Amino acid sequence: MLRAVAGSSAAVLGALAVALFLLLLTLARDAALPARNRYGLVFDAGSTHTSLYIYRWPAGKENGTGIVSQVEACSVQGPGISSYADNPAGAGASLKPCLDKAMEVVPAEQQQETPTYLGATAGMRLLREQNSSKAEQVLAEVAKAIGQYPVDFRGARILTGNEEGSFGWVTVNYLLETLIKWSFTGTWSHPPAEDVVGALDLGGASAQITFLPGTPLSDSSTRALLRLYGTNYSIYTHSYLCYGLQQALKMLLASLPQGNSSSPQISHPCYPRGYQENTTTAELYDSPCVQAPSTASPAESLTVTGTGDPAACSAAIEDLFNFSCGANQSCGFNGVYQPPVRGAFFAFSGLYHSLHLLNLTGGQPLSVVNATVRQLCNSSWQEVQEKFPTASSRQRRDACAASSYTLALLLHGYSFDRSSWPHIHFVQQVANADVGWTLGYMLNLTNMIPSEAPQRVVGLQRSSWVAATVLLTIILILTFCLLTAVCCQKGSSGYERL
Structure with a gap:
């Protein structure tokens, strides 16, 4: 009888070891998988020139901080789009080389889900004051040009001066992590106002x-x-x-x-x-x-x-x-x-x-x-x-x-x-990203900075949590069986001695 109990205990221990091995293997596999990235494109249509900024961040972590990185910046050849008041189609055509470059950077399977924006600043504000219809024609042509590419184009518009200033402020403080900071305990904390x-x-x-x-x-x-x-x-x-x-x-x-x-x-x-x-x-x-x-x-x-x-x-x-x-x-x-x-x-x-x-x-x-x-x-x-x-x-x-x-x-x-x-x-840069209004603009329009603070950091992928939960349940069941077998063994031994 002792031999049988010992055998069952060994079987339980073996199953327990296998379960632990499978758990570690699953976690290691998910940790080794490259995180899927998302991308965003923002045109800064300034008064003297236009630039396209390509941003990247890990999918599923949009509400984090300090996780958006600038992949590349493409400078559009020629003057700002407001200079094309008498040739609106030229404004749209000028953007295409940088859009072609972006299509080389963003994976083809992700281009259609890539949010894309064009924000125009003071040059277009001045043109709108001079001739609002010409300003609208320029915006229509740049929107038409961007719309020909397989991206999630979300509009071309003229920013107000206060928006330009506010988004620049958001950009620099986001990159410096002076709005919120992550601690190694898995919680978020707000730096003091003096750090802003x-x-x-x-x-x-x-x-x-x-x-x-x-x-x-x-x-x-x-x-x-x-x-x-x-x-x-x-x-x-x-x-x-x-x-x-x-x-x-x-x-x-x-x-x-x-x-x-x-x-x-x-x-x-x-x-x-x-x-x-x-x-x-x-x-x-x-x-x-x-x-x-x-x-x-x-x-x-x-x-x-x-x-x-x-x-x-x-x-x-x-x-x-x-x-x-x-x-x-x-x-x-x-x-x-x-x-x-x-x-x-x-x-x-x-x-x-x-x-x-x-x-x-x-x-x-x-x-x-x-x-x-x-x-x-x-x-x-x-x-x-x-x-x-x-x-x-x-x-x-x-x-x-x-x-x-x-x-x-x-x-x-x-x-x-x-x-x-x-x-x-x-x-010129903070955390390897150009400082300006574009990043703050994208963060705002994609709701990547939530109004409320994140409560915790999720460190594993969903598949990892599911696998861990199932395998830990199996481990608990096997552990219970092992303890039951040990208790039975002790009870039997004591009876035979009597």
């Missing part, structure tokens, strides 16, 4: 400032209310139309006095000494941000000559802003309400590029930045060419004006000073 950073964006036609203020906002038009991961955010955001870099430099050139001779001359204090170019009044006043005088003749030729005068350059740029505020009101410029800047800021797009050319994006003190820009603005055209041999002619010409405008916008427009300057971080 502000966003400073400078495009070609508009400039955005967005941050979490320290006090309640007194102007509702500058407030955006967001609920992300179970936390409410009341952020300050404002977009200054026409104060993007390219439009600001157009306003600057048009504001400079013209000579009274038969061949008008413009002395440009921000252009290098010895630089000269010819333009026409038609080109000078071809923007809705620049008001042409009634006496201007479109065909009139103008000669622009650089004088390389740092003080005059700064003064001319500051004249583009109205720094006066109403009584007892805190404002940025042009009378727009703005609370005092607070906390750390990430500055990107034109703000980064204008200072990166001068190697000034490494956290240099404001005194060093000012001295470097002043030295550049005092340079001759030949010196500038030698200093930036790989830059384009336009970049060299505008290097002083762009960096001077960046400083004027930050220091005088937004009221940063020597104490807050070190808190500005000039970046």
Whole structure:
């Protein structure tokens, strides 16, 4: 009898070992399987150019954080889509090379489920103000072009300035994981509000400032209310139309006095000494941000000559802003309400590029930045060419004006000073993703940032949990049988001894 019980116990133990082996094998197999990825495409149709961003994330983890990665960025050849106002079909055609590239990146079997968006910014906002029907035609043509590809196209639209600022803020804080953070205990936690950073964006036609203020906002038009991961955010955001870099430099050139001779001359204090170019009044006043005088003749030729005068350059740029505020009101410029800047800021797009050319994006003190820009603005055209041999002619010409405008916008427009300057971080990427509004836009439209915080992290695939549950049930049954057999063995042995 003892031998029989021992045999049954051995059988149970053997079955138990097999069950454990099958459990480990199932979990190991699922762990080894590559996670299925999902993709998203977003066109950033800016005022001067268009870019396509291709994003990827693990399927089934849309409500996580820090899991979306940028696979690739494709720069569309040619100007921004607003430049195709008189040739709308050209705007759509310009997107096709980047769409072809995306079809090479996204697996064919997943293309039809890939959400695809096009967001247009200040260039199209200006075109809509000038001619709304032309703006609609351009949007219709780009939508038609994207619709020819096997993707889940969800529309082309013009973003408001506040949307552009808010989505840029979401992007940078999502990538930095300052909205929510995962701990190794399998729970989510909210970092303190002090960790949330502000966003400073400078495009070609508009400039955005967005941050979490320290006090309640007194102007509702500058407030955006967001609920992300179970936390409410009341952020300050404002977009200054026409104060993007390219439009600001157009306003600057048009504001400079013209000579009274038969061949008008413009002395440009921000252009290098010895630089000269010819333009026409038609080109000078071809923007809705620049008001042409009634006496201007479109065909009139103008000669622009650089004088390389740092003080005059700064003064001319500051004249583009109205720094006066109403009584007892805190404002940025042009009378727009703005609370005092607070906390750390990430500055990107034109703000980064204008200072990166001068190697000034490494956290240099404001005194060093000012001295470097002043030295550049005092340079001759030949010196500038030698200093930036790989830059384009336009970049060299505008290097002083762009960096001077960046400083004027930050220091005088937004009221940063020597104490807050070190808190500005000039970046192009965070976590290997380009910083801008596109990622925040996609996260919002795909509902990948939930309003409520995730309660836990699911670490195994559904198949793994099913297999584990079944096999653990078998193990418990076998263990029960083994314990029953052992108890019976002990009872029998005790009886025989009696």
